[in-house]
Amino acid sequence: MKYFVFFLLTLSFYSCSKKSEIIGKWQLHSIDYSAFYKSIPMDMKENFENNMEIQFAALKDKTYFVFNDDLSIQILLPKTENDVINGTWSISEKKDSLHLRTNEPENFKIIKLDEQQMILKTDESPQRTIFYRKVKN
Helix, strand or coil: HHHHHHHHHHHHHHHHHHHHHHHHEEEEEECCCCHHCCCCHHHHHHHHHHHHHHHHHHHHCCCCCEECCCCEEEECCCCCCEEEEEEEEEECCCCCEEECCCCCCCCEEEECCCCCCEEEEEECCCEEEEEEEHHHH
């Protein structure tokens, strides 16, 4: 019985840990589009890469994702028409996927999530890996 209680406590701690690690403000640091670039024709690749680099330069280190413990999220964009995007988030039961529900719902595989860094990957178009840094209060 003692081992069963220990197992339940360990399980509940682990199940809460990913959720508690994601709570807070995260800064968009970089995006790797290399998987997406492999899927487009070579004659279009350079144009896509240049456009993505220009768009990302306006967002890098100026875009924030705020994950709240009530499962709401605010995406804070740099000076745009819609400065804030509101939505909700959830983590899968296996703690390996993050689901964002905003005006464009997306699912991400959690590659890394700790108190300093979050790395998410999606195979949805455009395929990409996104790197975030936790903002200290």
